[in-house]
Amino acid sequence: MSGEAVPAGRTRGQRMLDGIEKIGNKVPHPAMIFIGLCALVIVLSAILAAFDVSVTYDAAEPAPVPVHEVYDGGTDYPSNQVPPVSNYDHPYEIHQETTKIESLLTGDGIRFIFTSATTNFTNFGVVAVILVAMVGVGLAEEAGLIGALIRKLVRVAPPGSLTFIIVLLGILSSIASDAGYLVLIPLGAVAFMSVGRHPLAGLAAAFAGVGAAFGVNVLITPVDGIITEITNEAVALVKPGESINLTANLYFGIASTLFLAVVITVITERMVEPRLGAYTEVPEVEDVTEAEISVEAEGRGLRFALYGLLVVAVAVSLLSFIPGAPLRNPETGSLFDDSPFMDALIFIIMLLFLVAGLCYGAGANTLRGTSAAMEAITKTFAGLGGLIFLLLIIAQFIAYFNYSNMATIAAVKLADVLEGIDVGPLWLLLGLILVTLILDLIIPGVIPKWAILAPVFVPLFLRLGIAPQTVLAAYRIGDSPPNVITPLMVYLPFIVLLTQKYKKKSGVGTVVSLMMPYAILVAVAWVVLFVVWYLIGIPLGPGAPVDA
Secondary structure (H helix, E strand, O other), X not given: OXXXXXXXXXXXXHHHHHHHHHHHHHOOOHHHHHHHHHHXXXXXXXXXXXXXXXXXXXXXXXXXXXXXXXXXXXOOOOOOOOOOHHHHOOOEEEEEEEEEOOOOXXXXXXXXXXXXXXXXXXXXXXXXXXXXXXXXXXXXXXXXXXXXXXXXXXXXXXXXXXHHHHHHHHHHHHHHOOHHHHHHHHXXXXXXXXXXXXXXXXXXXHHHHHHHOXXXXXXXXXXXXXXXXXXXXXXXXXXXXXXXXXXXXXXXXXXXXXXXXXXXXXXHHHHHHHHHOOOOOOOOOOOHHHHOXXXXXXXXXXXXHHHHHHHHHHHHHHHHOOOOOOOOOOOOOOOOOOOHHHHOHHHHHHHHHHXXXXXXXXXXXXXXXXXXXXXXXXXXXXXXXXXXXXXXHHHHHHHHHHHHOHHHHHHHHHHHHHHOOOXXXXXXXXXXXXXXXXXXXXXXXXXXXXXXXXXXXXXHHHHOOEOHHHHHHXXXXXXXXXXXXXXXXXXXXXXXXXXXXXXXXXXXXXXXXXXXXXXXXXXXXXXXXXXXXXXXXXXXXXXXXXEO
């Protein structure tokens, strides 16, 4: 059977994943699933509200600023990970808050359902991010630039290192927030297929790098500033005047980046790829243009693309690196802290791919005139219709879930249970990782969870002699691995759409079964690294010991 061939002698683990895939793909279309989940949240919110379910807890929030009153629905940032830093440019404050279940079947709840539907979708920033990014990426792909770059990468990469390179680039992509999801995951699939390997293995490796290891990097990322500020506000509850800095987890982040790149590479090559078997299916990707390009034309196109890339890079540099440049923070002059440059990363990436794609098309003669370029972009958008409809439904579900406060109450209840357990510090740290892993399935965002958990656990561990940077490192571990399997990860529909290019009968079950080994084994391996690090007592960053 085309595309379905599997090696004989399936292991028990492979058969289990096959079963997950089979069952997962038999469920209704994802849009119908989320419609059902919307109905479930509505009914469950009414039941829990009738029992007056509520919690009181300390929470970290930005200092209040004057704003007009609006419904607090949906989300206004692009991914399930990092809102723009400009959303967090006010000092955090710790205050006690009582949250109760809000019923969606009251007068206010019904008004919310009817009046917020449009804003839930327009504020669901992942839609805009995908559309903006795909202008450049889609044109570059249609022009043949993506395929040419992959072939170049394959030629220059050391033999056997392709998987590791893709995974490492995926982990490092967190510096640019959503770019990894939109660029590297499709590239991973194409790169593997270009060397005769299963494209879904390449897709999975890139997805694991981008999502399952999101919490670390070899550089300081925008999210580091936000969660460090939340941590410091929690520290001030018991030790006013003390704080940690942005580099408090830097050593651990660098080591974790390299370690997880190796772990994900091994999982891909030893588990995921053997289970997929040989790839024989004809992908739903038109590659006729590239087949007609000569080596000379491709080389000329790549040179033109490089020239275009350099022009854009120089222009962006002039707008960013010169003191007082427009893309710097107009008040502080910072290039990275709450700056237009960081907020414009997706647009800059789109511009890079757009110009490089146009230049490649001109050099390789694959885009003949502006009409061909417009047709390439239109074709890309046409293929996103089903995805946009699905995101419309998901936006409503997330808005209803947020409105009901069920996720917040679940997080606080789990934190209370863990806080009350009388065990040693290391076991409590492991408990924090477990609680975070569970919560990440329903609250994928790195910041909302930490705003709830930090005021509980940072003071608790400080009293036990455990430094806040150690608590933060433990939180990072729990926050990332479930990203690749949770249905609330906003890029999951995009990943499903990509898998269907290479395996026509793919669905959510395909993606979940593909990524389950990463979610489990990355978490286990990362916990082992953390325990060894903690027991040896290696500093987590410059001047940041594991003990307070």
